[in-house]
Structure formats: structure tokens, C-alpha cells
Amino acid sequence: MLKYLIKQSKPLLLSASFVSILHGMGSVYLLAQISAALTTDQFDRGQAALTFAVTALCVMFGYMIGAILFERLGQRAQSDLRSFIAQRVIQADYRQLEQLGAARVQSALSEHCTRVAEFFVSFPIILTNAIIVMGCLAYLALLSWQVFLLAVLVIGFGSVGYHLAHLRAIRHLDIAAKEQDNLFAYFRSLTDGAKELRLNCDKRTTFFDGVLKRSIERVRKERTFGMSIFVASASWGNFLIYAFIGMVLFLLVGDVPDRALIMTGYALVFVYMVGPLEALLLNIPRANLAQVSARRIEEITQAMRSSEPQVENVELPPLKSIVLHGVVHRYYHEQKDEMFTLGPIDLQFQPGEITFLIGGNGSGKTTLAKLLVGLYPPEEGSITLNDQTIDDANRDYYRQFFTTIFSDFHLFDRLLEGNHDNQLDQKGNALLTKLHLQHKVKVENGAFSTLTLSQGQRKRLALVVAYLENRPFLVFDEWAADQDPVFKEIFYHELLPELRAMGKAVLVISHDDRYFHLADRLIRMENGQLIFDPAALPTTQSTKALSSLIVANSVA
Numbered sequence: 001m002l003k004y005l006i007k008q009s010k011p012l013l014l015s016a017s018f019v020s021i022l023h024g025m026g027s028v029y030l031l032a033q034i035s036a037a038l039t040t041d042q043f044d045r046g047q048a049a050l051t052f053a054v055t056a057l058c059v060m061f062g063y064m065i066g067a068i069l070f071e072r073l074g075q076r077a078q079s080d081l082r083s084f085i086a087q088r089v090i091q092a093d094y095r096q097l098e099q100l101g102a103a104r105v106q107s108a109l110s111e112h113c114t115r116v117a118e119f120f121v122s123f124p125i126i127l128t129n130a131i132i133v134m135g136c137l138a139y140l141a142l143l144s145w146q147v148f149l150l151a152v153l154v155i156g157f158g159s160v161g162y163h164l165a166h167l168r169a170i171r172h173l174d175i176a177a178k179e180q181d182n183l184f185a186y187f188r189s190l191t192d193g194a195k196e197l198r199l200n201c202d203k204r205t206t207f208f209d210g211v212l213k214r215s216i217e218r219v220r221k222e223r224t225f226g227m228s229i230f231v232a233s234a235s236w237g238n239f240l241i242y243a244f245i246g247m248v249l250f251l252l253v254g255d256v257p258d259r260a261l262i263m264t265g266y267a268l269v270f271v272y273m274v275g276p277l278e279a280l281l282l283n284i285p286r287a288n289l290a291q292v293s294a295r296r297i298e299e300i301t302q303a304m305r306s307s308e309p310q311v312e313n314v315e316l317p318p319l320k321s322i323v324l325h326g327v328v329h330r331y332y333h334e335q336k337d338e339m340f341t342l343g344p345i346d347l348q349f350q351p352g353e354i355t356f357l358i359g360g361n362g363s364g365k366t367t368l369a370k371l372l373v374g375l376y377p378p379e380e381g382s383i384t385l386n387d388q389t390i391d392d393a394n395r396d397y398y399r400q401f402f403t404t405i406f407s408d409f410h411l412f413d414r415l416l417e418g419n420h421d422n423q424l425d426q427k428g429n430a431l432l433t434k435l436h437l438q439h440k441v442k443v444e445n446g447a448f449s450t451l452t453l454s455q456g457q458r459k460r461l462a463l464v465v466a467y468l469e470n471r472p473f474l475v476f477d478e479w480a481a482d483q484d485p486v487f488k489e490i491f492y493h494e495l496l497p498e499l500r501a502m503g504k505a506v507l508v509i510s511h512d513d514r515y516f517h518l519a520d521r522l523i524r525m526e527n528g529q530l531i532f533d534p535a536a537l538p539t540t541q542s543t544k545a546l547s548s549l550i551v552a553n554s555v556a
């Protein structure tokens, strides 16, 4: 992932790196000038002052330009990453997304992205300081090759220790990154479960102390541990620097002639080098953290691979039929080591037909609806649309035939229709009036004036959106469950017949047995199977619906 981002912004990164290298080299050149001024007697003071001033200015501008360019790179990396992840989420197969969970996606979009962007802030620090350290070493080599060799030996020794520590630290940072995904799920519970947490103090205490704080603590502990290892190895590096300086000043130099001058030269280099070395040792862990986050983003996006190419601006042909042949879907419940199997289901749908799907809780009605609309691909069997078999290649196209209102529907704050115009607003407002929502919410330029509505009102608004989408097939999953009798009446007695007259195919998942007789067809789900059970049907049901039930179960 980091490699990909680096490749993406190559020109900017190269320019920023070039400026940082110049900045580092300029700093070393400044050191050489200071050293020369301190240790040499005969030189042109005016010329030296001018060179020093020009170099200092170049170093300042080099630092400034480099830092600005890297900041831009960091922000761009963050926005690129966010768009990339969002794109992956939009394209991901729905079932994979369900399994992955919202918390991990949130964690990738916020925290991990920020950490990766930070890499671009620490990168120039690492680069510039590495150049300064290398320059200082080169200058040392000029002064004495023995001292240079000793420095290389110390750096080699330090690097091995640093690498071993690095391996250990990364393990802890990885654990922290994984735990953070759980933490984001708990953060969601803080707002999603706000009512429950306020109404039950035991629940609140257990959640806060036993779940949330434990997770926060785990992230803190693992990250502190990982970073402490880095800091410890940085201190080890620091100690080695001073050990090296001590060895050079007190053992290697000895009682040579011009000792004071040589010592001044060395001391200057050492003092100049300590800061950049420390900065290096402190910033490499930040780059490592970015690497851990980049890996996590990669894992999360890998888990969202899409096998279904997405369509754009499709013209839909008229719907003639949708047929499910022996369709099967399974859920595996890990905790209980149990399998829920839906199907095999044989079923046929036609335009202008209202089908009611009934059955007990957990019998598989919603799962069947998700299979029908193409959110789940059938594990066995097949679906055909107008005699064309649906597979991964055309499933996204197939999904465009449907509008759904599931019980966990989402309302966007605007109509997201590509061909939006004034007429659509007018139609929307007329429908809002029909559903008694005209005083609560309005459509203006495709946007709803508010979404602060009761659950029943939100569902009515969702119904308006579904109507305006004008798709050939509508699926309502217990839409009427939380509506007043007056809206149930409108839904079952006005809207459904209207949809039928418009030639729409409609699947209504319902528990409202008072209205079962209005169905053209009634199908019943029990424990994942469509069953034929005339005794279970309400007495008011028309013979038409009853005979359709038989037909529904006999489509091969």
C-alpha cells in the first residue's frame, strides 16, 4: 500500500526528496564552514561570511520547501487513500462487507489513513537527517579514517540491535492495530446504544468498564509496549553515540600534536550529529507505525475484493420474468457451530403481480429477499431475468431492476437520481402529501429539508424515494409494521394496487394478516423452506392467492 502511494506521487515525492537532500547537504556544508572558521586562522572573513549567509538561506528555503511539499504529499496520500477505500467499499460484494463489519471500515478510513499520511511527514525528517549524518561521517572520514571506521562499526552494532527490537515492536503494534478495529465497533455502540446505556446502569457500567475501557487499555498497552521498545532501542543508539564520542576523544586521539584543534573539529561534528541521529531514531518508529497501518488497510481492502463488475447509466429493458431455480444460501453461525440453510427455492415473479411473503421470525424471509434482489449470489441453483442467467458478470446490472426498503434501510439526505429535475421534486412533494408528510419534510432541488423524523415517518419518506426510483420490481420488508392504521390502509389499499396497475412486480414481506387477501400470491417461509400449508392460511384469503401458493411452490 505504501509502495503504491509512493508510486502514485512519484514526481512530487522526487522533488520533495531532492529538496530535502539539498537541505541535508547544505547543513553539512554549514558545519564544514563553522569547523573551518574555528580551526583555521588564515581565511577571507568577508568571503566566508557571504558563503555562510547564502548557505544558511539555502538551508532555510530547502527546509521550508521540503516541508511544504511533504505536507502536500501527506494530505494527498490521505485523500487518495480515503477515496481508494471508499471506492473499494462501494464495489465490495455485499456479503463480504457484511462479514467485514462497519467498524473495520471506519477504522481504516480514519485512524489508519492518518497514520499512513504521517509517514510523509516523517519521511523528510528521516531523509534530511540521514543525509546530515552521512555527511558528518564523510567529514569524519576526511579528518581521520580510523575514527570513521569506528563510527561505521558503532552504527552497524546499533543497527543490529535496532532491527531486533523492531521485529518485536512491530508484533505489538500489529496487535494494537487489530484491537483498534474492535474499539471502533465499541465507539459506534456508544452512540447507537445511547438509549440502552442510559436506561440501564448495570449495562452501562459493564459496557464501559468491562468492554470499552478494556479495549482502550489493550490498544494503549500494546502500542505503548511497541513504542517503548523503539524508544529503548533509540536510547541504546544514543548511548552508543556517546560511547563512540568518548572513545574518540579520550582513547583514540591521545596526545597528538594539535590535539586541541583536532578535538575541536571532532567535538563540533559530534555535537552537530547528535541532534539528527536522535531525530532519526525517533522518526523511524513513526514510519514503522505507518507501515503497520498501511498493512492493515491492505488486509481490510483485500477482504473487500469485488467479483461483480459495476454498471453505470444502464437502460433497463421491460421486465418479463424473474425465475429462481433451486436457489440456496447458507449462514454459518460460528459461536453455535450451526448452519442456517435457505432453500432450495423455486419461484417465479412477473410484472403486475403482488406477492406476499409470510412466515415466522428467523424463517428466512429477508434472506430470500436479499437473494432475489442479487445482494447475495446463490450458493447453488440459479436466477434468470427475462430468460437470461444471472452470474457475477451481470449481477450488478440485475440489481438495477429493484428498489428495496429493508427494515434496516438507509435514508440519504437527497434523491440521488442521475436524471434529477424539477418534475421529480414536484412528484416527490405530491407523494409526501399523499403520505401526510408535507408539513414535516419537503423536496427542494432533490434534497430533503430534514431527516429528523419518527421511525414511521422515515419509512414513509423511504417509500417516496422508492416510488421516485421507478424501478420495475419493488421489495418491502415489513414496511407497514410500524405504521398507523391509516397509513397501512393507504399502503395496502391504494399504493399496492397502484403499483400493480403500473405493471410493477412487488414482493411484500408482511405479518399483517388482515391484508393477506389483497395479495395476488401468498407464499410462506418456514425454517428456510417455502412450504405449502393451507391450514396456516387465513380464512379471508382469496382462492386466487391460495392457488398461486401452489403455483409458487411448483415452479421448476
Ligand SMILES: Nc1ncnc2c1ncn2[C@@H]1O[C@H](COP(=O)(O)OP(=O)(O)OP(=O)(O)O)[C@@H](O)[C@H]1O
Pocket (backbone or CB within 6 Å): 098, 331, 332, 340, 359, 360, 361, 362, 363, 364, 365, 366, 367, 368
Ligand atoms: N448476516 C447474517 N449473518 C449470519 N446469519 C444471519 C444473517 N442474517 C440472518 N441470519 C440468520 O438467518 C436466519 C434467517 O434470518 P432472516 O433475517 O432471513 O429471517 P426473517 O424471516 O426475515 O426474520 P424476521 O421476521 O425476524 O425479520 C436467522 O436464523 C438468522 O439468525
